[in-house]
Amino acid sequence: MKRFALAAVAALTLGLPAFAGEQFVDETGYAASGYDVVAYRSLTQAPVGEAQPAAVPGKAEITADYNGATFAFASEENRDMFLENPAHYAPQYDGHCAYGVSKGGKVPGNPNLWRIIDDKLYLNITTNVVGFWEEDIPGNITLAEGNWPEIDPAPASTSTIPNFSSPAPAQN
Template sequence: MKRFASVAFAALLAPMAAFAGPQYVDETGFAVSGFDVVAYFDLEQNAVGEKQTAPVPGKKSITADYNGATFAFSSEENRDKFTADPAHYAPQFDGHCAYGVSKGGKVPANPNLWRIVDDKLYLNITPVVVGFWEEDIPGNISLAGSNWPGIEGSDASTSTIPKYTSDAPQAD
């Protein structure tokens, strides 16, 4: 089963299209699909193997730019926290799937599949990938950190990327 999943995941890594800027931005036009990256740090985090709490949608009128992208926030207070230290709150690996980076690829991530580890936000692409990621979170973080400098500037793949619904960002 793991071999099949690895082959399927490898297919996701085939480059298809480039994204402008280093931060991953999807069709919403916002980083992290318009979810408030500061709010993740205030959410109750569920145990490994359990689905995470839903992220908090940002508002179109409360934004800040960082790393070539626009981030949306649910409050001005959260925006101000972000602008004071954006590298702390922005997701690791420019918002790409952390497990994908650990395997040497760069694919978009689903902001509903998140985890805070050592006060850093990590995102993944599918629930199946989350399972692989959670088998060895420290090891996967270490591998991703080693791989990232070699793939950071490469294009992300959009082939067969699973779609999810997003309520973010919200109108005021």
């Protein structure tokens, strides 16, 4: 009986990644539209209500794969930091809009509409949505965390990010 219980736990544990949702990847073919997810940590965040600094573009020749997607980086050092702990640097909710997840759905996350809260990277879809998100960031995170287990297994969004154009990471 003990052996059966251990086998069941192992099967469930090993099976969990199969239920994980997909990383949002837009027309560039890269997660976070090809922006360097490690570089956000070196940017100075703007106060709530003000626009954040622009995201740092990655380079096509400096990449790493995680959660079924390719991430691009501005430097090999950033790629190496990502590879040490990709879950720490990857955007929350597989790169989908944090406010959208708080409302129960998966819509694209815009890499230039970002905020780091409690050492986690959150993206939102439009500047209007950022306003709603920032009205109650802790409450919206609580709602999103409650919704995420149910919507995580759903396929990644296939929508285009509104009012956003990003060239694929530069070839150097």
